[in-house]
Amino acid sequence: MLKTVIWCVLFTEVAKTQGQSMQDEYKLHLDLLVHSNYSKHIRPYITQSEVTVVNVTFDLISIRELDEIIGKLSVVGILRMVWLDPRLTWDNTMYGNASYTSIDMQEVWKPSLIIVPPADVISAVGFDQFHYPVFVSSNGTVAWAPGDVMTTSCTINIAYYPFDTQICQLKFLYWGFFKFELILRAVETEISTRMFVTHGEWELINAYASEQLLEGVYPVYFVVLELRRRPTFVIVNIVMPILLMGALNILVFILPSESGERVSFSITVLLALAVFLTVVGDNMPKTSEPMPTISYFLLTNLVLSSVIMVLTILNLSLYHRSDLDQVPVWLTKLVFMLNCKCTKHTKVEDIETTTTCTVDDVTSEPSLPQEKALPVMEKKWVASELNTESKITWQQTSKTLDKVFGFLASISLFLSAAVFFILVLTKSVPGAD
Ligand SMILES: *[C@@H]1O[C@H](CO)[C@@H](O)[C@H](O)[C@H]1NC(C)=O
Ligand SMILES: *[C@@H]1O[C@H](CO)[C@@H](O)[C@H](O)[C@H]1NC(C)=O
Ligand SMILES: *[C@@H]1O[C@H](CO)[C@@H](O)[C@H](O)[C@H]1NC(C)=O
Numbered sequence: 001m002l003k004t005v006i007w008c009v010l011f012t013e014v015a016k017t018q019g020q021s022m023q024d025e026y027k028l029h030l031d032l033l034v035h036s037n038y039s040k041h042i043r044p045y046i047t048q049s050e051v052t053v054v055n056v057t058f059d060l061i062s063i064r065e066l067d068e069i070i071g072k073l074s075v076v077g078i079l080r081m082v083w084l085d086p087r088l089t090w091d092n093t094m095y096g097n098a099s100y101t102s103i104d105m106q107e108v109w110k111p112s113l114i115i116v117p118p119a120d121v122i123s124a125v126g127f128d129q130f131h132y133p134v135f136v137s138s139n140g141t142v143a144w145a146p147g148d149v150m151t152t153s154c155t156i157n158i159a160y161y162p163f164d165t166q167i168c169q170l171k172f173l174y175w176g177f178f179k180f181e182l183i184l185r186a187v188e189t190e191i192s193t194r195m196f197v198t199h200g201e202w203e204l205i206n207a208y209a210s211e212q213l214l215e216g217v218y219p220v221y222f223v224v225l226e227l228r229r230r231p232t233f234v235i236v237n238i239v240m241p242i243l244l245m246g247a248l249n250i251l252v253f254i255l256p257s258e259s260g261e262r263v264s265f266s267i268t269v270l271l272a273l274a275v276f277l278t279v280v281g282d283n284m285p286k287t288s289e290p291m292p293t294i295s296y297f298l299l300t301n302l303v304l305s306s307v308i309m310v311l312t313i314l315n316l317s318l319y320h321r322s323d324l325d326q327v328p329v330w331l332t333k334l335v336f337m338l339n340c341k342c343t344k345h346t347k348v349e350d351i352e353t354t355t356t357c358t359v360d361d362v363t364s365e366p367s368l369p370q371e372k373a374l375p376v377m378e379k380k381w382v383a384s385e386l387n388t389e390s391k392i393t394w395q396q397t398s399k400t401l402d403k404v405f406g407f408l409a410s411i412s413l414f415l416s417a418a419v420f421f422i423l424v425l426t427k428s429v430p431g432a433d
């Protein structure tokens, strides 16, 4: 199939002029390669000073993998090369009008391009594969199109995982030859993707080819691939469950202290989160340079869960404290203040701006908006006005603190998610580029 495609790609226009017999072609091969003393070790030229021009185009077939940890990109592609070999010319009429023939790649000169920087082994593209035929036209045009798995090293920036875009270059270097002997010419800046098979994780957003001189002398043909990760998998399987567990965790502040289930509830959620993170760890890029932002997000959630656990325990110990112990004055003030704040938004017509919540109002019903102290826009608590008689129970304190902690935990969870998404979506992680 692949061979047929290459055939069509290379020699669509010559396929109509064939009229030779098998004998003609045999004679042609003999004359071209044996009788002319052809050497495949000598590059094609007429005079030594002539530069061999190799026209290169690249067909991307598929992306095999992009390994974030090793920094390796593997693609399957076809490197199409066309050059002129003056030794491989013949007169059509002498060989039954044969205008082209195909020769085994082992028997003719062909450019050996290696990929730099190589990811594992250095080998010339197409050389160690099965025998790709080389197509030769009677005017000396030689075309060779080896397909191969091409692997290169690629610097991966994982900071914006899973919304990252990676740019990898496949550089084909003509090893050992200088620009005055051979040049690689990128015929088109676009690479062909008509055979491209889409990849599940990576989306090809841009691909182009160009030519270059490495260190000013070594000819290089390079292909740039811009790949964007499809983030849905990570969002659905990692981010959403983590947020869900975080939300579940906050519910502990609603769970009544009397039920005695608080600690076991928050321990369970914390454990579930820890186990989940272990599983998630396998799906995550294991790199620290730069650190993926999502790792900080996961850590934040684990820390939040632990803090919620600690707060739950501390609050529970307050709740069960004996009322013979008095609530310290500062805590009383704090509880008053927090409860008073809840009534602040009560609509009032009265213009009087500064009043103080009297202690009696609060002690009677600390958590409810007070009707009597309504003409208030802005309540100020003046410490000296606190009656020393004012008493609140530990239970009331604990319940008030529950609300505050629940509120703070929700805010933290929301913020951690918001900050994470803003950082990775706007690509503004400090020190990531
Ligand atoms: C090829 O080499 C042989 C032996 O060295 C020589 O006799 C012959 O003339 C050469 N042919 C050509 C076309 O140079
Ligand atoms: C290589 O490409 C150039 C520009 O497209 C073209 O003029 C030339 O004939 C090509 N060479 C071969 C051997 O096909
Ligand atoms: C080769 O082509 C010429 C002109 O097109 C024709 O006259 C001749 O018969 C052909 N020879 C063969 C062997 O097909």
Ligand SMILES: *[C@@H]1O[C@H](CO)[C@@H](O)[C@H](O)[C@H]1NC(C)=O
Pocket: 013, 014, 099, 137, 138, 139, 140, 141
């Ligand atoms: C050589 O022949 C092939 C096939 O007929 C054609 O595509 C190509 O343009 C020709 N090249 C030159 C340099 O004449």
